[in-house]
Amino acid sequence: MNWEEISGSVCPIARTLAVVGDRWTLLILRELAMGNSRFDEIQAQTGMSSFLLSTRLKRLEHDGVVERRQYTDRPPRFEYFATDKGKEFDAILLSMRDWGVRWTPYNEGQPLPLAVVVRATGEAVEPGQRLPAGAFPFRFDECVTAISPAFAHERDLRRDAFFDARRHPRGVDA
C-alpha cells in the first residue's frame, strides 16, 4: 500500500494524512496560521531547505490547501496563504497544541507561546479545556493571538541565524 492508495481509503483520517501527513507540511501550516507568508521567512522558521519547502508548497497548492499571490513583478515574488481548506486545518494544529502542552512539558509555569482569544466573544482558547462554543469551527484567523516573549525570542534567534547564514555563507567570507 502506498499513499496514493491511502488517499482513496474510506477512512477520513487516512485521507487527511495523504494530504498533510508530513511533519514539514504541518510546520508550514503552523507558519501560515501565524501569518508568516514569505518563502524565506517560512524557511527561516522551519529550517527546511528551499527545495523541500518549494516542493511541499507546490503540493499544498495542488491540493487546494495553500494559495500563492504575487506581490512584486520584478523579480516575480509570491506570498503564500492558507485557503479555507488550509485554515480549517487549524483545528488539528490546536489539538496538537493541547497534546503538546500536556505530554511534552516545557518550561512549566511559563506563559503559553501563543495566547489565543476568540475575537468575536473574547473567550480564551485554553489547552486542556473544551473549545468555547464561539471558537467552533476553530480558525486562528477568527482569533486574536499574542506571542509569548520566549517564543518571540526563539523565533528571532532562528530568523537571525537564517539570514546571517545567507549573508555569510560558511567558507566564503569567513
Added chain:
Amino acid sequence: MNWEEISGSVCPIARTLAVVGDRWTLLILRELAMGNSRFDEIQAQTGMSSFLLSTRLKRLEHDGVVERRQYTDRPPRFEYFATDKGKEFDAILLSMRDWGVRWTPYNEGQPLPLAVVVRATGEAVEPGQRLPAGAFPFRFDECVTAISPAFAHERDLRRDAFFDARRHPRGVDA
C-alpha cells in the same frame, strides 16, 4: 534545524510533531485506537514493511506513547497498546477525521466509517460539530464505536491481501 532541535522548541505543536509527526506513526496510532494490537495485523492495515513498523513502534515505546505486552512465551510475541499519552492523542485523530470528512469527500451520503458514541452519556461524536461535553478530553476507549460495512470491507480486503501474500510469496510457489 533538525527534529532533535525542534523537540526542544517552546512551541507545543513543534514538540508534538517531533514525537508523532510522521504519517506512518499516525496510522499506527489509528490502528491502536481501533483496538488492533498485533504486529502483523497492524502491518496488514498500514501496509508498512516490518522493518519500518518495528522501528516506529520502538520509537513510540521509547517516547512513552506505546507499551508492549508479551502474550506468548514460545515464541515470544507481543501486543501493542497505547499508553495514556497515546490514548490522549485520539483527540488529534478525531480532528483529522473532521477535516477529512469535510475536505476530502468520499462516497458522500454513505455512513461514516466509524460511528462514535460516548459510552457514559450516549452522545454521538459527529464531525462538524463541537465535541459533546461528555467526550472531553476525547479518547476512543471511552466511546462505543461501530465500523461501517464499507470500512470493514476495505479492512478485510487489506487483511486478506497481506496474509495471502505472506502465504504465497510471489515467484516462490506460483
